[in-house]
Amino acid sequence: MMRRAHRAYRRMGVLNVPRAAVLVIACALAAVLAAGLLEAGYAGAQRVTLPPIKVGVLHSLTGSVAIAERPINDATLLAIEEINAHGGLLGRKIQPVVVDGRSDWPTFAALARRLLSHDRAAAIFGCYTSASRRTVEPIIERLHGALFYPTFYEGMESSPNVVYTGSAPNQFITPAVKWFLDNRGKRFYLVGSDYVYPRSSNAIIKDQLARLGGQVVGEAYVPLGASDVRGLVRKIVKARPQVIISSIVGDTNLPFYRALREAGATPQRLPVLSIVMAEAEMQFLRPAEMAGNYIAMSYFQSVGGASNEDFVRRFKRRFGAGSVISDPMQSAYESVQLWAQAVRRAHNVEPSEVLKAIRGQSFDAPEGRIWVDEENLHAWKRARIGQIRADGQVDIIWESETVLHPVPYPPSRTRRDWNGMLHDLYTGWHNSWARP
Structure with missing residues (x-):
């Protein structure tokens, strides 16, 4: 190699370069080339080998409440697809692990445990009914997971491991x-x-x-x-x-x-x-x-505004012109977007870090701007009443003037009284959240 380099220098007119200098230059060039190849290989390996972020999508795709939950599943997947189309999160794609709760609360519990223990899901999006949520919640807390719950509900609950994007009773x-x-x-x-x-x-x-x-x-x-x-x-x-x-x-x-x-x-x-x-x-x-x-x-x-109109168009383009969108579907979509914002803020997908980062977050949702309450992890939202039309859409006849602070425990009774009522229901139904 040294002789070839020396001959090359002679051809270029550099006749008086010592052989030792030629050797040093050649070694330096080889080192630079090797470093460049290593760096390119490392960057390429990073792009190829970064694992996806797994999240659980837990709804009933079969059974008596599937007609309500399948569309919520679709809205969740739309949000994930849109985030992935814009590069994912932290240089990683989001991989939804979709499972079927089958309108059966013990099945929800088993699947939540599997999503956290086996799939290592960074978050779970799902649980339409309060029965499924209350069945899953102790598992989420015990395994230090994060559940994003999209459904309006009865309140009487505030878990540090659950983000409630549906409406509280007030x-x-x-x-x-x-x-x-x-x-x-x-x-x-x-x-x-x-x-x-x-x-x-x-x-x-x-x-x-x-x-x-x-x-x-x-x-x-x-x-x-x-x-x-x-x-x-x-x-x-x-x-x-x-x-x-x-x-x-x-x-x-x-x-x-x-x-x-x-x-x-x-x-x-x-x-x-x-x-x-x-x-x-x-x-x-x-x-x-x-x-x-x-x-x-x-x-x-039928809520007005450019944000909602654009959301409706995107949903129909993805799932068909005949698709309609409901409150828990929209809340499911904003759940994923709020989670993604919190991941970016935390620079981390660990549930504990995301749950810290999401407090106080706001999002311009299709329904209007919402906030995650810093104390109880419920969303600040408007109240609306609609009248059903023959085409299945709704005419809004009343709405609150502002977004309302979420109050999960209604003030008509103490928290202890509400919890006592829930305990009596649960034990009266043989440790279930629905009548057997």
């Missing part, structure tokens, strides 16, 4: 009850599916009506997935309420609204306020049979 239930009390009458009938969310929500409503001079003329519950509700409807009509508040979930809504129509209980005579149903489910339940009734939520697809 952000949808109590404002809607007050509006109906002021505008439609004082006699209320409360009906729901027989699990923790309807039971707890109705306890809140009964406290509120007692304080404001309303009257509960009846209260009844049906099993999840029930199809014959004609006897229930006869009881409701006989009680002569002025408003029905429904927390019936899933496919039981179709026979319920149909039976009301058949009994002559039209929305003009006896309106139903649902505190659980949204636009996505109505597409499976013949919305024309529900038209004229009401829903209380923080978000409807």
